[in-house]
Amino acid sequence: MAEPILQVRDLCVRLSGRLILDHVSFDVLRGRTLGVVGESGSGKSVTASALMGLVPIASGSVKFGSREVAGLSERAWRALRGRQIAMVFQDPMSAFLPVRSVGAQIDEQIRAHERLSRTDARARTVQLLQRMEVPDAAQMARRYPHQLSGGLRQRAMIAMALSCRPDLLIADEPTTALDVTVQAQILALLREVSQRDAGVMLITHDMGVVAQSCADVVVMYAGVIVERGSVETILQAPLHPYTQALMAATPEIDGPRPARLATIPGQPPSPASRPQGCVFQPRCGYAHEACGRRPPLRSHAGRDVACVLYEGAA
Structure with a gap:
């Protein structure tokens, strides 16, 4: 068991x-x-x-x-x-900060727990978004939460939750x-x-x-x-x-x-x-x-x- x-x-x-x-x-x-x-x-x-x-x-x-x-x-x-321990919140629109891009917020969580450069953290963020099947992940990472659909925001939230495995x-x-x-x-x-x-x-x-x-x-x-x-x-x-x-x-x-x-x-x-x-x-x-x-x-x-x-x- x-x-x-x-x-x-x-x-x-x-x-x-x-x-x-x-x-x-x-x-x-x-x-x-x-x-x-x-x-x-x-x-x-x-x-x-x-x-x-x-x-x-x-x-x-x-x-x-x-x-x-x-x-x-x-x-x-x-x-x-x-x-x-990570959490996917019920409403990603309110869980993400509205004044920062989605990618910047995922980058920040990665760098808070791992010693990575900004470039390496962004590379992992894009990789995670690609794994979540987010189209044009590099471009989407530069967008703000309100610029993404509900489904894409939820995928980005899951990517953030999984960013440190x-x-x-x-x-x-x-x-x-x-x-x-x-x-x-x-x-x-x-x-x-x-x-x-x-x-x-x-x-x-x-x-x-x-x-x-x-x-x-x-x-x-x-x-x-x-x-x-x-x-x-x-x-x-x-x-x-x-x-x-x-x-x-x-x-x-x-x-x-x-x-x-x-x-x-x-x-x-x-x-x-x-x-x-x-x-x-x-x-x-x-x-x-x-x-x-x-x-x-x-x-x-x-x-x-x-x-x-x-x-x-x-």
Whole structure:
């Protein structure tokens, strides 16, 4: 079995005094892609930010390889970010500085971590953009973010993330607002990363993307993991009512066209109004008295699931 490049245990994050992530635990394995899925507001992006040292961790353990990174100083994080752990942000338009060319920003990251001349750093930048299949890469490197299309900005963002050959790549909704052709190309690039023995954490709300690109998956709701396991196990037979609802809301391309797309009733809770007991209870069609207490993640049918429906079951 592949070794974990990242081990997260009981990760808790509080922002403005409110609990955002509640004892989140998972592994990212070398050579594999972990999908983190859930609705907007489920805690996916906050998890990524915590793993990059961009938001404070209230408690828990985050091990990168054998090194504990929770609680690192900002100086230590600067040496780690970009070189060993890199991130593809959800919106490259806002992630890139608008007043500097895309190439200059990639050059800067390379030179921050490696002793290269400006000429050598630019040569690597152009090579990376070519690898990302950016046309006329040398010319594109001289352009500003607003002069590139959404697909080209995302490719440039991935080139920056890969510029120092990180061991772990975190991609936060990298295909949002891209057409299906560009989306497929971006996902193919991410698969190449995992194939070179790096670990990839892919954050998405699209179960189709998870099925296409991931080996493992965790399902998050309201800052809590409700189900985790292999993609084959969970997507073929989801157990948690929330996972089942997400799957039901995903249309099948080759199946009969439904009269109406399934939806999940209600809204995810805000951190200020987190329900007692099971966090999905107010929206769950199976809710009953036992759901008034928080169920822990338990191993059942080849995966871990947090639901009282499976307590005591084999």
